[in-house]
Amino acid sequence: MEQRxxxxxxxxxxxxxxxxxTLLVLNLEVPRVPASELDDALVDLFPSLVTYLLAFAxxxxxxxxxxxxxEALREFDAxxxxxxxxxxxxxxxxxxxxxxxxxxxxxxxxxxxxxxIMGLAAxxxxxxxxxxxxxxxxxxxxxxxxxxxxxxxxxxxxAFLLSVPVAFVSTTAAALLWLSTLVLRYPLGRFGATAR
Amino acid sequence: MEQRxxxxxxxxxxxxxxxxxTLLVLNLEVPRVPASELDDALVDLFPSLVTYLLAFAxxxxxxxxxxxxxEALREFDAxxxxxxxxxxxxxxxxxxxxxxxxxxxxxxxxxxxxxxIMGLAAxxxxxxxxxxxxxxxxxxxxxxxxxxxxxxxxxxxxAFLLSVPVAFVSTTAAALLWLSTLVLRYPLGRFGATAR
Amino acid sequence: MEQRxxxxxxxxxxxxxxxxxTLLVLNLEVPRVPASELDDALVDLFPSLVTYLLAFAxxxxxxxxxxxxxEALREFDAxxxxxxxxxxxxxxxxxxxxxxxxxxxxxxxxxxxxxxIMGLAAxxxxxxxxxxxxxxxxxxxxxxxxxxxxxxxxxxxxAFLLSVPVAFVSTTAAALLWLSTLVLRYPLGRFGATAR
Amino acid sequence: MEQRxxxxxxxxxxxxxxxxxTLLVLNLEVPRVPASELDDALVDLFPSLVTYLLAFAxxxxxxxxxxxxxEALREFDAxxxxxxxxxxxxxxxxxxxxxxxxxxxxxxxxxxxxxxIMGLAAxxxxxxxxxxxxxxxxxxxxxxxxxxxxxxxxxxxxAFLLSVPVAFVSTTAAALLWLSTLVLRYPLGRFGATAR
Numbered sequence: 207m208e209q210r211x212x213x214x215x216x217x218x219x220x221x222x223x224x225x226x227x228t229l230l231v232l233n234l235e236v237p238r239v240p241a242s243e244l245d246d247a248l249v250d251l252f253p254s255l256v257t258y259l260l261a262f263a264x265x266x267x268x269x270x271x272x273x274x275x276x277e278a279l280r281e282f283d284a285x286x287x288x289x290x291x292x293x294x295x296x297x298x299x300x301x302x303x304x305x306x307x308x309x310x311x312x313x314x315x316x317x318x319x320x321x322x323i324m325g326l327a328a329x330x331x332x333x334x335x336x337x338x339x340x341x342x343x344x345x346x347x348x349x350x351x352x353x354x355x356x357x358x359x360x361x362x363x364x365a366f367l368l369s370v371p372v373a374f375v376s377t378t379a380a381a382l383l384w385l386s387t388l389v390l391r392y393p394l395g396r397f398g399a400t401a402r
Numbered sequence: 403m404e405q406r407x408x409x410x411x412x413x414x415x416x417x418x419x420x421x422x423x424t425l426l427v428l429n430l431e432v433p434r435v436p437a438s439e440l441d442d443a444l445v446d447l448f449p450s451l452v453t454y455l456l457a458f459a460x461x462x463x464x465x466x467x468x469x470x471x472x473e474a475l476r477e478f479d480a481x482x483x484x485x486x487x488x489x490x491x492x493x494x495x496x497x498x499x500x501x502x503x504x505x506x507x508x509x510x511x512x513x514x515x516x517x518x519i520m521g522l523a524a525x526x527x528x529x530x531x532x533x534x535x536x537x538x539x540x541x542x543x544x545x546x547x548x549x550x551x552x553x554x555x556x557x558x559x560x561a562f563l564l565s566v567p568v569a570f571v572s573t574t575a576a577a578l579l580w581l582s583t584l585v586l587r588y589p590l591g592r593f594g595a596t597a598r
Numbered sequence: 599m600e601q602r603x604x605x606x607x608x609x610x611x612x613x614x615x616x617x618x619x620t621l622l623v624l625n626l627e628v629p630r631v632p633a634s635e636l637d638d639a640l641v642d643l644f645p646s647l648v649t650y651l652l653a654f655a656x657x658x659x660x661x662x663x664x665x666x667x668x669e670a671l672r673e674f675d676a677x678x679x680x681x682x683x684x685x686x687x688x689x690x691x692x693x694x695x696x697x698x699x700x701x702x703x704x705x706x707x708x709x710x711x712x713x714x715i716m717g718l719a720a721x722x723x724x725x726x727x728x729x730x731x732x733x734x735x736x737x738x739x740x741x742x743x744x745x746x747x748x749x750x751x752x753x754x755x756x757a758f759l760l761s762v763p764v765a766f767v768s769t770t771a772a773a774l775l776w777l778s779t780l781v782l783r784y785p786l787g788r789f790g791a792t793a794r
Numbered sequence: 795m796e797q798r799x800x801x802x803x804x805x806x807x808x809x810x811x812x813x814x815x816t817l818l819v820l821n822l823e824v825p826r827v828p829a830s831e832l833d834d835a836l837v838d839l840f841p842s843l844v845t846y847l848l849a850f851a852x853x854x855x856x857x858x859x860x861x862x863x864x865e866a867l868r869e870f871d872a873x874x875x876x877x878x879x880x881x882x883x884x885x886x887x888x889x890x891x892x893x894x895x896x897x898x899x900x901x902x903x904x905x906x907x908x909x910x911i912m913g914l915a916a917x918x919x920x921x922x923x924x925x926x927x928x929x930x931x932x933x934x935x936x937x938x939x940x941x942x943x944x945x946x947x948x949x950x951x952x953a954f955l956l957s958v959p960v961a962f963v964s965t966t967a968a969a970l971l972w973l974s975t976l977v978l979r980y981p982l983g984r985f986g987a988t989a990r
Contacts, residue, residue: 211473214412216802218465221420224809225617228817229424231886236893241901248903259883266879269806277799291462295455298427305432313437315444407669410608414661417616421813425620487658491651494623501628509633511640603865606804610857613812621816683854687847690819697824705829707836 215287216276222294223272227265229301230258233308254308260381261304263388265297268327271362274355275335278348283341289334296327317373317380324384325366332359362387411483412472418490419468423461425497426454429504450504456577457500459584461493464523467558470551471531474544479537485530492523513569513576520580521562528555558583607679608668614686615664619657621693622650625700646700652773653696655780657689660719663754666747667727670740675733681726688719709765709772716776717758724751754779803875804864810882811860815853817889818846821896842896848969849892851976853885856915859950862943863923866936871929877922884915905961905968912972913954920947950975 234254237247272293303320310316335356338344344352365383373380430450433443468489499516506512531552534540540548561579569576626646629639664685695712702708727748730736736744757775765772822842825835860881891908898904923944926932932940953971961968 211469214416214469214473217413217805218416218420218469220802220806221417221613221616221809222424224613224806225421225424225813226427227882228810228813228886229427231814231817231890234887234890236890236897238897241898244898244901244903248907258887262883262886263879266883270875270879273799273802273806277802287466291459291466294423295458295462298424298458299430299454302427302430302432309432309434310437310440313440315440319444407665410612410665410669413609414612414616414665417613417809417812418620420809421617421620422623425623483662487655487662490619491654491658494620494654495626495650498623498626498628505628505630506633506636509636511636515640603861606808606861606865609805610808610812610861613809614816617813617816618819621819679858683851683858686815687850687854690816690850691822691846694819694822694824701824701826702829702832705832707832711836 212276212279212282215282215290219272219276219290219294220269223265223269223297226298226300227262227269230261230265230304232301233305234258253311257304257308257311260384261300261307264324264384265300267388268297268331271331271355271359275331275338275352278344278352279338280345281341281343282338283343286334286337286343289330289337293327293330293334296323296330299323312377314374314377317377318370321366321369321373321380321384325363325370328359328363328366328387332356332363335359408472408475408478411478411486415468415472415486415490416465419461419465419493422494422496423458423465426457426461426500428497429501430454449507453500453504453507456580457496457503460520460580461496463584464493464527467527467551467555471527471534471548474540474548475534476541477537477539478534479539482530482533482539485526485533489523489526489530492519492526495519508573510570510573513573514566517562517565517569517576517580521559521566524555524559524562524583528552528559531555604668604671604674607674607682611664611668611682611686612661615657615661615689618690618692619654619661622653622657622696624693625697626650645703649696649700649703652776653692656716656776657692659780660689660723663723663747663751667723667730667744670736670744671730672737673733673735674730675735678726678729678735681722681729685719685722685726688715688722691715704769706766706769709769710762713758713761713765713772713776717755717762720751720755720758720779724748724755727751800864800867800870803870803878807860807864807878807882808857811853811857811885814886814888815850815857818849818853818892820889821893822846841899845892845896845899848972849888852912852972853888855976856885856919859919859943859947863919863926863940866932866940867926868933869929869931870926871931874922874925874931877918877925881915881918881922884911884918887911900965902962902965902968905965906958909954909957909961909968909972913951913958916947916951916954916975920944920951923947 234251237244237251239247300323303323307316307320335352339349339352339356365387369380369383372383430447433440433447435443496519499519502512503516531548535545535548535552561583565576565579568579626643629636629643631639692715695715698708699712727744731741731744731748757779761772761775764775822839825832825839827835888911891911895904895908923940927937927940927944953975957968957971960971
């Protein structure tokens with residue numbers, strides 16, 4: 207019985223994240239220009255495409271992290287559901303944050319909003335990780351990997367939250383901090399190791 | 403066989419609710435102002451953000467309630483499917499109701515529309531709860547918890563329906579009534595108790 | 599193995615139908631009028647709300663019919679997948695057809711488009727029903743019910759296709775034909791009987 | 795445990811593809827013309843409808859190919875997840891590419907964008923196919939079929955990538971190349987053979 211419930215939470219989470227990640231594309235607006243100016247208009251769209259790919263990669267990474275955390279669970283409780291809903295509320299804000307950042311890429315404030323939303327999502331992620339470890343909801347065989355995962359969650363959280371003040375110094379530096387959470391290859395490597 | 407069918411209803415419900423909850427974000431429009439006015443524009447967006455979070459929390463709470471009800475079922479019938487579709491038709495109206503309420507927060511009429519839609523959704527929820535109890539579709543081990551759940555469903559329904567006339571006296575009081583359905587912590591507490 | 603594949607087709611279908619049914623709400627546009635005119639604007643929205651509910655009920659009914667057909671299957675083939683994709687391509691057109699019908703409710707042409715899309719969807723539904731019966735993909739215990747279901751699929755198809763010419767005589771009569779497919783209570787009754 | 799994880803990747807993929815395929819309809823805009831001009835406006839929409847159906851068929855075909863590949867897997871690793879996310883990032887671009895192509899059907903550049911996105915998606919598809927074969931993640935009974943599938947993936951990739959330069963000679967020829975990936979009936983036929 208509990209197993210089915212757990213998979214329903216996972217299914218709902220997957221649904222919300224699938225919709226949110228797909229809505230990211232809405233920031234790419236098809237140009238309405240004369241055909242002769244289409245090439246320039248498409249070149250102008252290129253930064254938006256890069257922003258889309260960055261946001262897709264970040265949400266995709268959050269999905270992988272979530273996937274790894276929940277595959278290790280054997281139980282859950284009401285607090286985990288509430289934390290998970292909070293996490294989803296922030297993920298759903300991503301299409302908004304992405305469009306805002308895309309439109310005001312050089313504005314520290316837009317960067318700060320993006321960094322704050324991602325940072326809070328990572329924080330709730332970390333809260334879920336520690337909560338499930340403390341309550342002993344994690345399968346024995348996954349405990350060690352999950353403790354490492356919890357450390358990584360702190361790293362991701364710090365990188366995003368740090369990007370908020372950094373944005374007011376350099377928006378490029380802030381974006382590099384976001385990228386750094388993707389190249390923290392370590393967890394992905396481990397995942398491969400356990401899955402194989 | 404029936405088990406698979408039940409999970410397909412649940413999957414469809416999860417899908418619809420996942421899309422509806424994600425569309426709530428569409429009420430947050432990215433400002434189109436000169437960069438120098440971005441700070442003011444974002445401050446102006448703050449009430450919309452709060453409205454988004456409120457609506458997300460309410461739909462999320464409905465999802466948890468639905469989750470608890472269906473995890474206890476061992477059977478279902480055509481009437482339950484019809485009631486569930488009616489419930490979903492109201493949940494899908496939430497992005498509309500949220501945007502309406504966000505744009506006309508101080509108008510009693512907008513509050514009343516929001517309260518009516520949520521109230522009818524809660525009513526159908528209660529109808530599903532009593533229907534499944536009366537037809538004896540609930541697992542023995544969950545009967546008691548579900549009877550309490552049915553009472554809570556009445557409470558939530560009354561709070562929302564009461565908010566409709568209250569909105570014409572004070573829109574703030576109506577919004578507080580909606581919030582009260584979230585802090586009715588009792589069912590969440592119980593959920594934790596059974597899940598643990 | 600086949601069982602998992604079958605459930606993946608079902609999951610994809612549920613996903614597409616869940617998104618399509620939720621997008622129906624986009625035809626309801628939140629008014630942008632002075633607060634003092636909100637009451638009139640909401641009254642003006644009432645027909646759109648009715649159209650939304652009608653379209654939701656029709657797509658919901660198609661979902662129930664699809665659910666009943668696929669719960670009876672033990673196998674499938676490439677043709678069924680192609681027919682199912684064709685069926686989904688028509689369901690996805692429903693938000694468009696609904697908005698068109700909502701904007702031009704009294705225009706025979708808009709009615710005819712709506713009726714054609716639903717009629718073709720019902721036709722593909724019927725094609726799936728007969729294909730699975732002919733290829734003997736239906737569980738023994740469901741054969742009889744599915745043969746009745748196939749007859750009903752013809753009825754629904756005819757009602758929608760008939761509504762196309764009828765629309766040019768009376769758009770109201772066409773809409774009543776659509777409604778008639780909902781009150782064909784028989785299949786729902788049977789469903790309850792088998793599920794119980 | 796691994797089985798559940800694999801099905802979660804599949805569920806997330808299905809979710810993203812279901813949303814993306816449904817958003818294709820957004821390129822069909824309901825006309826806003828006087829009722830007397832509705833017939834002309836609908837005739838003008840006909841090419842957009844054809845484009846929608848083409849894009850739906852292409853994404854649907856990608857879904858079938860993905861379905862066939864993943865049904866044969868018994869394991870996966872981090873690289874497959876990354877490749878799959880890259881594949882999804884391209885699929886999510888399809889509503890944008892479709893609307894662009896629909897608005898600038900005769901422009902080589904719009905064709906080239908469409909062909910590039912589909913070609914890269916097919917390339918990642920092929921990369922997933924060879925990766926899973928090389929790492930021996932494929933069930934014995936499916937190996938042969940999957941090796942054929944890998945060849946077909948190359949064919950589809952080449953057809954789409956070839957359409958990019960071809961578009962600058964003839965946009966019609968490019969569109970025919972896309973269509974050719976649909977009438978490569980062979981894989982569908984095999985699928986039927988194994989499923990039966």
